[in-house]
Amino acid sequence: xxxxxxxxxxxxxxxxxxxxxxxxxxxxxxxxxxxxxxxxxxxxxxxxxxxxxxxxxxxxxxxxxxxxxxxxxxxxxxxxxxxxxxxxxxxxxxxxxxxxxxxxxxxxxxxxxxxxxxxxxxxxxxxxxxxxxxxxxxxxxxxxxxxxxxxxxxxxxxxxxxxxxxxxxxxxxxxxxxxxxxxxxxxxxxxxxxxxxxxxxxxxxxxxxxxxxxxxxxxxxxxxxxxxxxxxxxxxxxxxxxxxxxxxxxxxxxxxxxxxxxxxxxxxxxxxxxxxxxxxxxxxxxxxxxxxxxxxxxxxxxxxxxxxxxxxxxxxxxxxxxxxxxxxxxxxxxxxxxxxxxxxxxxxxxxxxxxxxxxxxxxxxxxxxxxxxxxxxxxxxxxxxxxxxxxxxxxxxxxxxxxxxxxxxxxxxxxxxxxxxxxxxxxxxxxxxxxxxxxxxxxxxxx
Amino acid sequence: xxxxxxxxxxxxxxxxxxxxxxxxxxxxxxxxxxxxxxxxxxxxxxxxxxxxxxxxxxxxxxxxxxxxxxxxxxxxxxxxxxxxxxxxxxxxxxxxxxxxxxxxxxxxxxxxxxxxxxxxxxxxxxxxxxxxxxxxxxxxxxxxxxxxxxxxxxxxxxxxxxxxxxxxxxxxxxxxxxxxxxxxxxxxxxxxxxxxxxxxxxxxxxxxxxxxxxxxxxxxxxxxxxxxxxxxxxxxxxxxxxxxxxxxxxxxxxxxxxxxxxxxxxxxxxxxxxxxxxxxxxxxxxxxxxxxxxxxxxxxxxxxxxxxxxxxxxxxxxxxxxxxxxxxxxxxxxxxxxxxxxxxxxxxxxxxxxxxxxxxxxxxxxxxxxxxxxxxxxxxxxxxxxxxxxxxxxxxxxxxxxxxxxxxxxxxxxxxxxxxxxxxxxxxxxxxxxxxxxxxxxxxxxx
Numbered sequence: 001x002x003x004x005x006x007x008x009x010x011x012x013x014x015x016x017x018x019x020x021x022x023x024x025x026x027x028x029x030x031x032x033x034x035x036x037x038x039x040x041x042x043x044x045x046x047x048x049x050x051x052x053x054x055x056x057x058x059x060x061x062x063x064x065x066x067x068x069x070x071x072x073x074x075x076x077x078x079x080x081x082x083x084x085x086x087x088x089x090x091x092x093x094x095x096x097x098x099x100x101x102x103x104x105x106x107x108x109x110x111x112x113x114x115x116x117x118x119x120x121x122x123x124x125x126x127x128x129x130x131x132x133x134x135x136x137x138x139x140x141x142x143x144x145x146x147x148x149x150x151x152x153x154x155x156x157x158x159x160x161x162x163x164x165x166x167x168x169x170x171x172x173x174x175x176x177x178x179x180x181x182x183x184x185x186x187x188x189x190x191x192x193x194x195x196x197x198x199x200x201x202x203x204x205x206x207x208x209x210x211x212x213x214x215x216x217x218x219x220x221x222x223x224x225x226x227x228x229x230x231x232x233x234x235x236x237x238x239x240x241x242x243x244x245x246x247x248x249x250x251x252x253x254x255x256x257x258x259x260x261x262x263x264x265x266x267x268x269x270x271x272x273x274x275x276x277x278x279x280x281x282x283x284x285x286x287x288x289x290x291x292x293x294x295x296x297x298x299x300x301x302x303x304x305x306x307x308x309x310x311x312x313x314x315x316x317x318x319x320x321x322x323x324x325x326x327x328x329x330x331x332x333x334x335x336x337x338x339x340x341x342x343x344x345x346x347x348x349x350x351x352x353x354x355x356x357x358x359x360x361x362x363x364x365x366x367x368x369x370x371x372x373x374x375x376x377x378x379x380x381x382x383x384x385x386x387x388x389x390x391x392x393x394x395x396x397x398x399x400x401x402x403x404x405x406x407x408x409x410x411x412x413x414x415x416x417x418x419x420x421x422x423x424x425x426x427x428x429x430x431x432x433x434x435x436x437x438x439x440x441x442x443x444x445x446x447x
Numbered sequence: 448x449x450x451x452x453x454x455x456x457x458x459x460x461x462x463x464x465x466x467x468x469x470x471x472x473x474x475x476x477x478x479x480x481x482x483x484x485x486x487x488x489x490x491x492x493x494x495x496x497x498x499x500x501x502x503x504x505x506x507x508x509x510x511x512x513x514x515x516x517x518x519x520x521x522x523x524x525x526x527x528x529x530x531x532x533x534x535x536x537x538x539x540x541x542x543x544x545x546x547x548x549x550x551x552x553x554x555x556x557x558x559x560x561x562x563x564x565x566x567x568x569x570x571x572x573x574x575x576x577x578x579x580x581x582x583x584x585x586x587x588x589x590x591x592x593x594x595x596x597x598x599x600x601x602x603x604x605x606x607x608x609x610x611x612x613x614x615x616x617x618x619x620x621x622x623x624x625x626x627x628x629x630x631x632x633x634x635x636x637x638x639x640x641x642x643x644x645x646x647x648x649x650x651x652x653x654x655x656x657x658x659x660x661x662x663x664x665x666x667x668x669x670x671x672x673x674x675x676x677x678x679x680x681x682x683x684x685x686x687x688x689x690x691x692x693x694x695x696x697x698x699x700x701x702x703x704x705x706x707x708x709x710x711x712x713x714x715x716x717x718x719x720x721x722x723x724x725x726x727x728x729x730x731x732x733x734x735x736x737x738x739x740x741x742x743x744x745x746x747x748x749x750x751x752x753x754x755x756x757x758x759x760x761x762x763x764x765x766x767x768x769x770x771x772x773x774x775x776x777x778x779x780x781x782x783x784x785x786x787x788x789x790x791x792x793x794x795x796x797x798x799x800x801x802x803x804x805x806x807x808x809x810x811x812x813x814x815x816x817x818x819x820x821x822x823x824x825x826x827x828x829x830x831x832x833x834x835x836x837x838x839x840x841x842x843x844x845x846x847x848x849x850x851x852x853x854x855x856x857x858x859x860x861x862x863x864x865x866x867x868x869x870x871x872x873x874x875x876x877x878x879x880x881x882x883x884x885x886x887x888x889x890x891x892x893x894x
Contacts, residue, residue: 003793003795005791005793005795005796006793006794006795006796009795028671028672030670030671030672030673031671034671034789034790034791037791038786038791038792038796040796040799150637151637154637154638155637155638155639155640157638158638158639163638164634164638165634166673167616167673167675168632168633168634169614169616169633169634169675185615186615186616186633186634186636186637187611187612187615187616187633188611189633189637190597190598190601190602190633190636190637191601191602191604191605191610191611192602192605193602222696223477223696223700224475224477224478224481225475225477226613226614226693226696228614228616228675228692228693245675245692245696246673246675248696249669249670249673249692249695249696249699252696252699252700252703253670253699255703256699256702256703256706256707257785259703259706259707260703260706260707260781260785260866261781261782261785263710263781264774264777264778264780264781264782265774265778266778266781266782270782270785272782272786272791272792272800273796273799273800273803276803276806276807276810277810279803279807280806280807280810280811283775283778283807283811284811284814284815286774286778287771287774287775287811287815288815290770290771290774291767291771291815291818291819293770294766294767294770294771295767295822297766297767297770298763298764298766298767301762301763301766302763302826305759305763308755308759308762308763309756309759312752312755312756312762313752314762315748315755315759315761315762315765316745316748316749316752316755317745318762318766319741319744319745319748319765319766319769319878320738320741320742320744320745322766323737323740323741323744324734324737324738324741327711327712327733327734327737328730328734330711331711331712331713331730331733333711334707334708334710334711334713335708335711335713335717335719338704338707338708338717339719342481343481344452344481344484344485344719345485345719346450346452346453347453348450348452348453348456349452349453349485349487349720352487352720353719353720356720356723356726359723359727360723360726360727360730363723363724363727364727364730364731364734367731368731368734368735368738371738372738375742379749419707431766
């Protein structure tokens with residue numbers, strides 16, 4: 001992508017618009033979005049000007065944050081209305097908070113009654129719920145008609161609408177009250193005898209997704225059951241809409257991004273080439289939080305100023321203790337955070353897990369304690385120091401194991417995502433305990 | 448899942464087999480796999496014994512590592528052959544390295560010619576390539592026939608085979624030499640006029656996936672183009688097989704897992720309830736690697752033993768310097784690692800990126816430098832110490848920015864995944880430079 005971005009950059013700088021047009025001609029909207037992100041800010045608007053109106057809507061859907069806002073601001077309202085007229089209702093609902101209200105109004109005004117109803121239905125639910133992901137299903141069929149009739153209906157629908165909905169892999173079957181009965185995969189529609197009724201060709205669908213089911217849960221259901229699409233039903237089993245796997249893939253990618261970036265205190269969809277002042281500010285917050293925890297550790301060290309003055313080796317070795325505690329803790333933390341996300345950890349097995357992590361911690365603490373004691377004895381020629389070092393290592397590794405298990409569970413209980421905040425809280429704990437154990441033991445024994 | 452695991456655990460302990468059977472009756476294979484993982488080892492085999500043979504194959508596909516091996520060892524060969532007879536060829540190829548060779552042989556012997564050919568074709572390619580993901584396409588159609596003929600063919604195929612392949616959303620159209628011409632979505636098949644030929648109802652497919660394209664790249668193509676399935680073609684455009692979106696979702700999940708776990712030195716698919724000695728050993732390696740980097744930092748501190756002896760405040764403040772460097776570095780590292788994975792960073796923009804990170808680092812370094820200087824001056828009443836502290840902070844934050852940019856690019860160049868190894872290398876760099884800058888400056892000025 002960056003090679004292509006490099007070539008496009010050159011073409012823009014040489015103002016060779018024809019070249020730019022042909023370079024982007026065959027790119028998918030997502031690929032175009034990536035090229036825009038890989039370009040430095042001053043080159044983005046000239047490229048945007050070359051994107052055909054018909055594609056702009058789909059490209060905007062793939063963008064986020066400041067870049068999205070900038071591009072929208074630099075597109076005329078008429079062009080926005082044109083470029084967005086073809087996108088799906090659930091997608092429009094994701095984007096509309098970024099659009100000028102006049103554009104949204106113009107688009108709603110231009111919708112036919114059916115589209116307007118579908119838009120209103122999607123807007124009822126938050127973006128990160130099944131209701132926000134679903135599209136209203138325009139292709140539900142009655143269970144008592146024959147497949148032949150369904151095929152005739154679909155042919156008519158296509159003649160009327162131009163094409164069938166995207167990613168249509170199955171039809172939803174309903175009764176006369178729009179109550180969901182099952183899914184009719186197109187592969188059944190094309191392979192069963194034409195006289196069969198829809199009801200006879202249905203596959204059962206054990207999955208029940210409610211409009212307020214979280215997007216995360218929807219993704220899990222799709223993964224677990226290898227679905228291509230699934231119905232969204234209200235409490236009475238009435239069909240509200242359909243979620244397709246492409247929406248779910250977006251949810252999965254978002255979640256993975258969030259976990260990956262969140263641990264470094266970065267927000268989702270960062271813009272590598274955002275204005276630096278902007279980026280500096282966003283990152284400063286995380287540095288500030290970290291500074292507080294670092295000074296908490298420094299404060300613990302400060303308590304033992306007198307001891308360090310007498311035995312400087314303590315200052316040399318103390319980062320080793322803290323770091324081993326941090327590593328042990330982050331291993332357990334990662335494992336437990338994953339277990340929580342997969343819903344494999346709960347009251348039925350948390351004690352078992354904790355005791356097991358303590359055993360693992362003890363084994364590794366004793367082993368590495370012996371190793372570091374050996375190193376310290378050789379380095380400083382001081383048996384007592386070596387022994388204290390080893391004991392502190394055991395203490396901090398066990399602290400890591402306990403914090404790594406309990407911190408994510410505690411955060412989860414408080415409604416905070418452990419994947420985001422777990423690391424900082426853990427490091428604060430292991431650093432403080434590590435320094436305290438090592439310097440405290442040394443003060444008791446050596447000083 | 449853990450609540451269910453808890454209930455199942457009770458039922459197993461009470462030896463209420465009937466209850467167990469009814470509890471697991473409606474679970475999908477993936478859900479069953481998760482319950483098995485959430486159970487402690489001694490309860491897993493009793494549950495496994497209650498899983499119907501027909502489901503065991505699909506469940507095994509969702510499992511990994513030691514648990515997978517244990518369950519296979521505790522299933523009779525006949526039952527394995529029975530339970531695996533219905534799974535897809537690409538899936539069998541993923542699993543067969545774990546199976547006893549006699550089971551694999553029995554399965555191959557029981558295959559008809561067509562299935563045996565498909566199995567052989569998949570085995571040609573590594574698991575993490577398009578060739579390893581694809582299934583041989585049994586439903587290719589010729590472009591010159593009418594849709595009516597296709598429908599007739601599919602109905603016959605179903606009568607013969609019992610059902611059509613899973614996740615069939617489109618048919619691949621080929622010429623008489625099996626050269627790929629385009630995809631016929633089932634939604635076109637059911638909505639176009641019956642007299643239309645396949646060739647007229649095709650959608651173009653700009654995606655060209657080769658059998659040796661990496662699974663990661665395949666996932667990106669699916670994401671970017673919102674595909675449900677895609678053809679795998681050889682260099683001459685001949686159709687080799689089809690990849691479906693459910694395989695791609697598995698790849699995405701695996702990748703996300705690997706990134707999440709790899710940073711803590713954990714392997715993919717960890718078993719929370721594996722025997723502790725096993726787990727201890729696996730984690731010990733990462734602790735050992737970390738110990739080396741921690742001692743490297745300790746060695747740097749050791750160089751300045753005399754200075755610390757004179758000014759103990761140095762020992763108190765030095766972890767703050769190292770930690771701020773580490774945080775800055777890991778922010779940049781995360782951003783750059785992501786950019787590399789998305790192919791947005793390359794020679795065309797790496798210098799621009801580096802200079803930008805340096806500007807962001809300078810802004811944050813100066814700001815937080817002033818803050819920490821203030822704290823140090825108030826704490827220790829020493830203006831010079833405060834100034835040195837601030838300068839060291841600027842140095843280490845800039846080091847973090849540079850290392851965060853160059854380390855992942857360097858690792859990538861060496862063929863090492865930056866998402867896995869980046870963190871350790873970075874911390875080593877920022878720790879050593881941080882301690883050296885702070886203690887070195889202090890030695891020059893204060894001592």
